Every structure is written in structure tokens, then in C-alpha cells.
Amino acid sequence: MLTGNINWVAAPDDTNYWYLFIRFPKTNIVYEWKDLVSTNDLAGMSLLIEETILKDPGSFYDNEQANGDALYEKVKNGPFKTKLVTQPLSLPAFNLPYYEGLNRYQNKYWLGIYRRDELFSIKFLLEVCQLCIESGIEQICSTSWKSILIKDIEEKYRKDWNYLLDKHQINVRHAANELNFQVEDNSFRALQLKNHLVKYLNDDDTRTFGVCVGIKTRRKSEVFSSILVRRRPLIPLGKLGLFYVYDILCAKDYNPNERTDFVYSSSNPKFVLAEQLRRAVLSYYEHGRQI
Template identity: 45%
Template sequence: MRDYYQLKINLPGGRVSPGTLRDLLIAARGCDVRQVRFGARQQLLMTVHYEDTRRLEQELRKLGAFFETQTDRFPNIISSYCGEGVFRSGSWLDAQAYHTVLDSFDFQPGVKINLSDAAQSFTPFFTGNLNFISSPEPHFWYLYVRPKQQNQVYRWRELVYSPEIGKLSAALEATVLAGGEWNDDLVFEQIKKNTPYVAQPVVQELELPSFSLPYYEGFNRYDARTWLGLYRRNEDFPIDFLIDVCSLCMKTRVGELCTTPWKSLVVKGIEDQHREQWSNILGKHNINVRHAASELAWQTEDHHQEGLTLKTHLIRYFEKQDMRTFGLCFGIQTRPKSEVFGSVLIKKRPLLRLGTINFFCVYDIFYTENFNPNSRTLVPFEIGLFRMHLAGQLERLCRRFSNQRSREVLEAAVAENEQQKNEAGKTPSLYECTDCLTVYDSALGDVLGGIAPGVAFGSLPPAWCCPTCDAPKSAFKLVIQPIQTILS
């Protein structure tokens, strides 16, 4: 018999009233639970001793709370509501619009459902099976379907009206869960025939913003008020602290608390006159709210200490090397069927497996296409690494990403300069190392490497490598024009 059970409480859309959360936490504390966590799908998670589990389940039933013990048959509906009014998007999507959609669900979905503002990049777009994304037309949504156990995403032919999302999701659920070959045309025709719903034709393709994870911790101003982001390095939130947070929300008329896919908590609508009371609560419970942005950009699996331990190890290396990771987010997957969100993914796999026991595990590093974490296409970077080699290879990948971004900016500047000058003809090209930005100029050659001036890049021997960082010849990319063009 297991000593502890994992219990999950869904918080639809990642929102919960302070009064409701306070009741749940008091019930948990009465059953000897002292810490809780927030999951990657914005759930409330807790570890309960088996002797206290039945008693806690009884208390939760009295409160009318939906929960699961040791199972995850009903994934939580996640949404970008946590960023509404906090990270400005200019979208029509406001609190009332989210409420309209969430109120349309009169059942517990058995598929993963995401509700996303198309103008934000704080929450993921395509990690669900049914991914609803706001369209330019107010109160209508794009729908992207990802069938169970598949990586392909299919765009629904119509825009879906907000109050109809729950009904359409119920109609699609059985088909999505069935798995197997997905026939987009057949499913669409069957749903249209059997489940009438309000919709509009899609007149323009979805345009998503480039990824940029905002800093989501600490006190931050918006409009005439303040929001507070709460992150815990070990992902554990003391129940006594959260009960005090809920009580102060009720006292100061903060109507909702929001959980995020980054396993943190956001408190919106803090009035200036109450700011000191919030600071006092943080001091009382010794809560730090100023972690480095690079530490916030990681996602690990729920209920799994191994990924969190590895994250801590890698972050310490990043800090020691003073690495730049801006524009990236990282995910650690230590179990084969789990799903994490990130532009850089670290996946653990065994070289040998006997039954349920793994032997000789190694790690693979992938990055998403164009380093966009919402892409479903993974590009292998390094395969079969031992744990001791992970940090160094991640540092190398981060350098490649930064160099790629620098090169894109350089090329854009060159193109703009070319357009402004309206120059004709071609300019000699150079080759640049993507790891350290060393340039190979055929006019100069590589004297120290035994390459005489005048040798074209294509004529270099296959074994030739970068004279600065020893990167292979394949790491060099063509530079459209020499850097001097920008300065001329």
C-alpha cells in the first residue's frame, strides 16, 4: 500500500474565488496537509497521507469540489485568463468573455481544452486536444484540434461563437478520444449534422505573436492598481500562507485568484492603500518574490521531484556562467507519456528497461522549429547525453539561439540599408560561425589553420573547423552581405 496519494482539484480556466480556495485549503489542513502545488494545467495539487485521504475526500464532497485521487481522467480546462488585464494585448477578450465560455461547460471534459488570447504569449496555444484561440471577430474563436496521441494539429473550418464552445467540445470529445486516423472532412460534416451551433466562416488565417515570456513575479503596476505574482522555487506553497492570501483578498475585495501554467499564482486588483498589508503577509511567511527571470522560464512535470531537481541543477550552472536565456523557455520530461511546454526540451530515456525498472538513462535535447514553443515540430540537437554533459550542451544551444537572433537582426538591418540606398548588383558574401560569430573571408583565408588566402568556403576540406571555437564547417552559415555594408 502506498504511503501517500496524489489528489487533484480542477480550477476551470485557472480561476478560483478566494472564499472557495480558502475552504479547500482549510479542509486540507485539517487532514494534515501542509503544502500544496499548482499544476501545469492550472490545477490545485496536494499530496495526502493514505490514512487521511478518505477523510479529506469526504470534506471535499461536502464543499461540492470536483477532485481526482491518483488519476487524471479529466484534465483541467486551461486559459490565458491569468494574463487578462495584466499583460496588455489590445484584444476584445476580457474577463466577461472568459466567464461566458467557461459557463458554457456543463460537464467535466475528458480531453485537454485550451482557451487562449491570440495576442499573448504567456500561456501555450496548442498543448490541448481542443485549442480555442480568439479571432479578430469579437466573441468568435478559431479551433485547432489535436487528436489523442497525435502531434498533428487541424484547423476547424469555422469560427465558433463563445457560448457554443461547451456544446461543441462535448460533441467533439468522443471523436478526439477515439484516436486512430483523423478524417477532418468527415468529422466536420458529422458534427454539423448532429450538433447545430452558431459559427462564422474563417476569412483570415491565424497570426500568433512571437514568443516572449513576460516577467510574472512580484508586485507590478497596471492601470491604477497592482498585481502580485507568486512563484515558489520548489513549487510548494505553504497552506497557512495561502489561507492568509485568501483572507486578505476577501477583506480587500479582490474577487478572484488566478493560477498559471508556470505553476504560479497571480493576485489581481490590489489597491494602493492595501499594498502594505500584502507586503506584511509576504514578510510574515518569508516569501521571496524576486527570482531571476531565467529561473521562471522552466516547466517540469507535475508530482515528480526528479525533473525539479534537474531544473535546479541546470539553473545553478546557468547562473554561474551568467548565461543569457532571454527569449527561450525550457521543459524537462522524465516520463515518456508526460507533456511539457518549452522551446527547448530535455527528455530522459533509458538505454535498458526491465519491466518497470530503467537502467542506464541518458538525455536528449530538442528545440522547437524556429525556437517557437508553440510549434509541434521538434528538432534534435544532442542525443544520448549523460547528466553531467547536459548543462554544457544547453549553454551551447543558448549561444546558437542568441547568435541566430543576432544574425536575423543583422540581416534585417542589411536589407533595410540596401532598400534605402537602392544599390544595384551583388556584394561579396561571407560565412559566419553560428556558435561564436567568427567570420570566414575567402580573401583572407585561415593562415593559422593552413588555409591560404583566396580559398573559397566551398573548397575548404570537410575536416576544417572554426579557428575560434572548433565548431564544424557545417556550423557556418552564409552572411548575405559583409558587416561593413551597414556602416557605409
């Protein structure tokens, strides 16, 4: 849930207010904001927080000592409608969402579109926008899995959306093993590693239901996951390195909303990594059985 640097979570007892969680850039520090913020002020508050962090990078950017209270003091007097948090938000247990396909809910449909290379052509996106306008859909959503989501599709427009998918050869039935992965933004190396691991899991017919697997190839990048595969050089040479190996780390209780709890396996060469990941997935299910 807390995949970004500025994370808004709807208040369960007041639909017009939101909890705010700050994950300071390039760190694992998460700070729960002291105020609930009105829906109409989310954009303005987000902009002010972003500007404040970037104006003082020494305090708030890539700093493991980043102080959430100090950021709050700098922002709290902004022209926003807020009210004090009376009790901390209890985050729900993590459930990996299904975010692909044309699916019915009530009397309408939602469409989730995922691309293996995480790229959408401009021509396709323009046609998506045009069809949204023609069918009265006011927004296109994005997800942390780098997919897009269109909601409120009426039955009479279903064939138009299917035709658009046919026209652009968009597959909306990828294997669950593939949909469970999170990778860094704009990282061809991470995508290559993901494809390598997915192929092994598919060939082995490994069950990965409910597991969120992350891939991290850059120092200080932030990846949301139950199980994290981290690439690192055995011999660092400044920004470069020699002889890369892989660590497998697990979040506390395998909950992606929590921080890393333990190292499952370290310094793995690539040729054994996929099997080690498969075993880590089995440990996830064993943990679930014991709860």
C-alpha cells in the same frame, strides 16, 4: 501558447469569439478548429470535446493518426454559438512573459507568485481567496508555469498583499534562469533535473532571456519549450529502464508554438548535460542574430 490539449485564443477582430486549437493527448498533432466559438460557450464546448475524446480513445488519444476533421464532425452540431473561420489565425511571435512579482499597470497592480517546488499550501491559498474577496477581486488565474496570478489590485490594498507574502515567506524575485523552465506536472524527477541545470546556468551567469526550456522525463508527455531536454533510458525494460541519457531538441525557429525541428545534441550523460544546454542557449541567440 498552445500548451494544453484544448487551447483557446482570442480572435483579434472580434472580442466575443475565440479560435480553438486541439493538441491531441499524448501526440504532437495540432488541429485548428473550423469555427470560432462564442465566449459564453467555451466551457460547454471544452467539456463536449473532452468527453468525445475520452469516449473514443482509440481514435483520438495517444494516436499519431488522430483526425481533427473526424472530431469536428462529432462535435459541430452541439448547442453552441459559432461562426466559420474565414481566415486562419496567424499566431504572434513568441515572447516569454514575465509572470512574477507585484507589478504596476495603469493605476493598479498585478501579483504573480511562483514557487520553486510548485506547491502552494492550502492555508496560503485560503488567505489569498479571503483577501481577494475583501478587496473586490473576482478571479485568481493560473499560468502554464504553475504559478498563480492576481490582477486588479488597488493601491490601497497593496500593503495587505505585501503582508500576506511576508507572513508566508513568499519570495517573488526568483532568477530569470529559473523562471524560464517548463517541467511536466507532478514530476519530482523533472524538478530535480531543473534545479541541477538552473544551478549550473546561474554559476556560469548564463543569459537565458527569452528562451523557454522544457524538461521531459516521461514518454508521451507534452512540454512547451524552445529547447527541450528529454530524459530516456539507454536500455528500455518495459516501463522501466537502465542507464539514462539526455537529448536536447530545438523547436522550429526556437518557437515553442512550433514542433520539434532538429536534435541539437543526443545521448548526453548527465555530467555534460548542463554544458550542452548552455551551448544550445547560445545557438538560440545566434539564430536570433541571423533573422
